[in-house]
Amino acid sequence: LKQIKIGIFGLGTVGGGVVEQLRENRELLKARTGTDLVILKAVVANPSKPRPFDLGPIEVSGDPNFILDDPEIDVVIELMGGVTLAKEILLRSFVSGKTVITANKALLAECAEEVFEAAYEHHALLGFEAAVAGAIPVIRVIKEGLAGDRITEVSGIINGTANYILTSMSKKGEDFQKALGKAQEKGYAEADPTFDVEGVDTAHKLLVLMCIAFGGIFDFKELYTEGITKIEPVDIEIAAGFGYVIKLLGKAKEVGGKVEGRVHPTLVPEDQMLASVDGAFNAVKLSGNFSGPIVSYGRGAGARPTASAVVADLVSLVRQRESETSPVPPLSLMSEKLKHRKLMPMAEVLSEYYLRFSVEDKVGVLAELTRVLGSHNISIASMIQRSRSEEGGPVFVVFFTHEALERDVVEALKTLDQLPFIAQPTRMIRVDPS
């Protein structure tokens, strides 16, 4: 198996997630790419700092040239943040033909022209899915999922910190300072929260999405950006009275050839999908001229969700680098890894159940129902009894069960439905609490 040699810049939260994911999913990644993806080198600000994960074969240095000057390194993953050094890393990697993956939205937004033009010039393989909305594959949805559409709108909640604060303010009536303090305690906001609460991070991400969605390079300085620091509880309360939720929205649309883009707190009607995105989650709404609206929702930050986006780019770009035929096999796995798989028989499935019995209204019925269910290992979570309209007619008894085996439920109902007090076959519907 060919080894793909990776050099990583930054071993913080996301870097650690990437190291873990490549280790934990190694066999699966081999089956999907036909290669072995191995991080051989890391460059970090403080090479002697202990890390909360096993480094394995990774050699660590403080010198960027340790990776950039190594012709053996195929792929560079940049997770350091900041603009100056990160830009140098990207530009030099493009020149030397290395595949590049970055999560650096500040760099891509503030230096969009320089970075993207260099990527085009050198026919670089460049992935930046992790720069926007964590695990949500929004860049892939725009570039590939809506590849046939003229995109008319991009909007979203793409900063988990600001959304966490607004959600706290909204659900607990807290003011901005208190909600921010709590977010900082819980690790959802940084000690200096400026970029998140002033909308800068949202603006960085929106600008990246706009460049792809509307086919061009925009100037970050032209993007109107307003944060959430001036939102007061009274505004949240009044808005709620009118059926609105206040969200920090990044939104851009193209109308008649003109592109409008802006980041600011926005009153969103509470029945809209975006209004129900709470806490640290992100959501992005895209509209294409044929697709109509598409909303994608998921975790917008954190070690594992962001690593997920980095590694998806890695798989995608390695498939493009290495494939001589189709970069994406029909079922994603390489041919030789494809297998026939058996489904678990329905009888072995565990579920919760809704059971509606139609029974004669007489003493002892309830006891008999529970007894038979119990004897089949089915325990009851809740129960109601409902009388029907006609006097003396059958009544409904409804049970919600705890998790039980399908086989046991089928057997129990077979027995129960033959009892004399059962008026109609029992209605069983499965319940999915997750």
Next chain:
Amino acid sequence: LKQIKIGIFGLGTVGGGVVEQLRENRELLKARTGTDLVILKAVVANPSKPRPFDLGPIEVSGDPNFILDDPEIDVVIELMGGVTLAKEILLRSFVSGKTVITANKALLAECAEEVFEAAYEHHALLGFEAAVAGAIPVIRVIKEGLAGDRITEVSGIINGTANYILTSMSKKGEDFQKALGKAQEKGYAEADPTFDVEGVDTAHKLLVLMCIAFGGIFDFKELYTEGITKIEPVDIEIAAGFGYVIKLLGKAKEVGGKVEGRVHPTLVPEDQMLASVDGAFNAVKLSGNFSGPIVSYGRGAGARPTASAVVADLVSLVRQRESETSPVPPLSLMSEKLKHRKLMPMAEVLSEYYLRFSVEDKVGVLAELTRVLGSHNISIASMIQRSRSEEGGPVFVVFFTHEALERDVVEALKTLDQLPFIAQPTRMIRVDPS
């Protein structure tokens, strides 16, 4: 510009959508693929039937060999449905090296082994995004967006007809037969609705998703499938009382190496994302071992949304066929089409506004506020006045405006905030009703 020659099987609803999309978005598709995508031939059951769209240069025949035997045709799009002929079309196209796009979930599910094994054997470029969940790029999200993740769960509402009927039953208290009749009247259900209401269509789609998500070929006959025909209004009502909505769910998960898959009506807690998917919309929830949950939502059927998925596959596969470097350029457009774009100045943006004035509680204030707003072309949609806790202190007057120009609002507030009865600077928050 190289021309990509396309042969299409089927010119019904979706076929018509594809013809229109290739025409309407032609220049954009050139910019994204560096090729000109042209349908030259169509094969339909009844070649003389008039079509509600302009055929342009498309030659129409009733003989499949008209396309299959033409070595000039690069790409075959199969939108006829049915299993026997469609399978022959796919298999023969693989053998002759044609790129294939299909929306045929019945074929892919019922003949999964034969079709996918042939695709692998011939290194075929095969796209089937349109087979599941219309415009939602769920196949791409699994194959590429979650390419680095072990997928643990796939579940979703992937049949719009059944969901439309359940939504009607739930919102209007109708019974199944009545809701079905209305769905048929409105064109959401076919004259023979068996596949939709018995869960077969959902099962077809789930099986396709399972093959990609869990890396293997499953047997459609093993998939437990139960429809919605036995759901009664009383069950919907009782479920609602316990905080649940009844949905036709397709769900599969992998636990400890075993895969469980099933299609049946399910009680879903009403605060879950999937519970709020109403009418003809679809939604799919995916979970990866690093990504966490990702929910994608959009239109699950219809001419334009389904065409959107077909054309996205077309772009993706043509990029793979034709590209010598990266199949997906960094910003999606070909280099020479990339341009610098100006943003619309914020002053020219149209929005609705929430304006909260803090004013002294005296006569004439409201009149003056409305007068100044009116003189800046800002009209009021609704208004409330709120007294503050302290007696004699300032009161809040809140206006929701109709759409107005940002410049006008900024100017109006500049004037208003200098008036003597204004106690604090006015809070302005933009409102997005869409």
